[in-house]
Amino acid sequence: MAVGVLAAVLLAGCGDPDQKLRDNAAQTARTAASDVNTTRLVVEQLQAHRLWIQPARRMVDDAEKSLGTTADSFSTQQPSTEQSARLYEQVNSTLDDAVAAVTAVRIALGNSDLAAAERQLAALQLSGEDLDQVGELAK
């Protein structure tokens, strides 16, 4: 039992570092895409007058916090090859764009400025698509 656990731990630590970063990036992107798409759905419902601003603020607040945690967690990764460094930069940049778009929506809703929130829809759509692409990396 103990030998099995030790072997599993050692094997887990000896994986291809590029692959590990790719897997991590994909997982991070899928989680981030979820928050971006939630924000987009909320703004679309607001736009269609199907949702009150109060719960919308709450939902976007939650999405922003979750996205911030996800982005912070990925930024602590250690890329060890040139290829993984490029991926690291690309994912961080995509996450920054996503955080910026969601934060802009949160600020707009905080100011009850629905027009400003709606203007972020295109950015949210783009961020979601970029994150979806990164999310497919692990396949």
Add this chain to the structure above:
Amino acid sequence: MKKLLGVTLGILTAIGGFVDIGDLVTNALVGARFGMHLAWIVLVGVIGICLYAEMSGRVVAMSGRPVFDLIRERLGPRTGLLALVASFLVTLLTLIAEIGGVALAFELASGVSYLLWMPLAALAVWLVIWRVKFSRLEQAFGLLGLLLIVFAVALFKLGPDWGQLLHQATQLHPIGHEGWATYAYYGIALFGAAMTPYEVFFFSSGGVEEKWTRRDLGTERTNVFIGFPLGGLLSLSIMGCAAVLFLPAGIQVGTLGQVALPVVVAFGKIGLAVVLIGMFAATFGAALETALSCGYTIAQYRGWQWGKFVRPREASRFHVVIIVCLVLAVLTLLTAVDPVKVTEYSVVFAAMALPLTYLPILIVANDPDYVGRETNGPVRNAVGLFYLALLTIASVAAIPLMIITKAGA
């Protein structure tokens, strides 16, 4: 006519009372990540809870004594203590999650932080337990919880491809990026949510509160065999809504607001109002049930006077246990721990405690000293043992799967 009304009311209460924060969060979360590929677990869980709730109700109707009292007497103080500790801790964790759920529902509606609502929610739970009659308390929140049927209506309104949903439900495997370990982990969580131990303790203790006798066996069985499966359909509709709206959009459910979103998409602001009241009723009702169950389990094990059928002064220690548990719930939530995360963990830990809860019930339901001629027949025992094997597998696998999957991440 009066009897029919009573039976109908019992069924409606059972449906509305079936769904709690664990069911709301777990079903939405699973639907968003796996579509309907884990729907079969809800079916397995509902059959299991019907089986064991009927057994515990029968024990109460035949013996006039609550299940935990009999567990201690039949299995001895040590084994009884093991069952008590496991069930009590899981019920306490569930109570924390339910109080958090009530506060989150208010936060969504008002925008005021759940940390401010939570002490008020706990105080309201205590006041209702202290002042309101058992039957009124059970019926009021059970019936109000029926508003969650809005999920079933929303599922129709979202216009899903029913063939696709059915196809998903018959494919018992993970999809996309999800692995078998995550699939199994969430399967156990769903199983734990459907078979939460407090449901049985509340159901059987409620039988004593309402003074069930042999003549009430028919009503008890109708409530269980019609009310719980319809409650299970409600769970499936929550999962279905998430499968239709969130799965294609790549949205993972991590907040109570997200659970409500499919209803918003289907019905707009009115739908949101209905679903928020339903969520409040479901979580508040379950908070009452779990708080009472904390008191029931300890008081029944210790042989103290318990229940709402006596004045609070006569069951003071029972009420003190409830107050202490509510204070513990508030203190835990004041650490700003995410109530949704507490919910996710509570259903998995519930799965771990299931054999310790249900094995004693199976034993007592076979003892003619307590149930007379109403002991389990061979079929019930065979199914009961099969479920016990399932519960044991789920219990043993829960922690390793939690570690391997990083709690389903």
